[in-house]
Amino acid sequence: MLHTPDTISTLRHLLTTCRTIAVVGLSPQWHRPSYFAAKYMQAHGYRIVPVNPLVAREGGQILGETAYASVTEAAAALAAQGQKIDMVDCFRKSEDIPPLAEEAIAIGAQCLWLQLGVFNEAAGQRAEAAGLQVIQNRCVKIEHARLFGGLGWMGVNTRVISAKRLRQLPY
Numbered sequence: 001m002l003h004t005p006d007t008i009s010t011l012r013h014l015l016t017t018c019r020t021i022a023v024v025g026l027s028p029q030w031h032r033p034s035y036f037a038a039k040y041m042q043a044h045g046y047r048i049v050p051v052n053p054l055v056a057r058e059g060g061q062i063l064g065e066t067a068y069a070s071v072t073e074a075a076a077a078l079a080a081q082g083q084k085i086d087m088v089d090c091f092r093k094s095e096d097i098p099p100l101a102e103e104a105i106a107i108g109a110q111c112l113w114l115q116l117g118v119f120n121e122a123a124g125q126r127a128e129a130a131g132l133q134v135i136q137n138r139c140v141k142i143e144h145a146r147l148f149g150g151l152g153w154m155g156v157n158t159r160v161i162s163a164k165r166l167r168q169l170p171y
Contacts, residue, residue: 003128004134011135011143014133017110019045020046020083021048021049021087021089022089024100025090025092027091028067033115035062037139039063040145042063049068050065050066050068051068056068056069071085071088071100072103086110087110089113090113090114101124101126104127105132110132113134114136114138115140116142
């Protein structure tokens with residue numbers, strides 16, 4: 001069983017201190033959950049680092065950021081700019097997590113975050129033993145919105161019916 005407390009204070013701390021997020025499995029397609037979550041976090045001041053081997057092979061970008069083939073490659077590119085990856089956010093299947101956990105450990109990330117429906121107890125324990133905080137089965141976007149008042153973004157649960165989109169976020 002993992003030891004990282006899955007509490008509001010832990011989540012709030014991670015979302016406050018982890019400002020550069022490597023999003024593993026970030027899709028370039030606007031309708032995919034990974035794209036929507038990353039776009040939301042980027043709109044709220046986070047640096048998004050796409051990790052998608054298919055897009056990286058073509059030298060492409062997602063959300064205006066260069067895509068990388070692996071977390072290690074992304075970390076090396078950011079290190080050359082004097083920056084580091086704080087969180088590795090995984091939009092991958094549970095069985096794909098162990099090598100990603102090893103990469104997160106190797107680059108010195110602060111947090112390994114597994115999205116909704118993603119669990120890997122062994123990889124989580126390995127990451128925690130190396131000093132990382134591990135969050136499983138939670139969405140970064142949902143937790144940020146819940147803890148920092150973004151549930152009204154894009155019209156979610158505002159109790160206001162309108163076809164007009166806001167030009168600027170209200171907070």
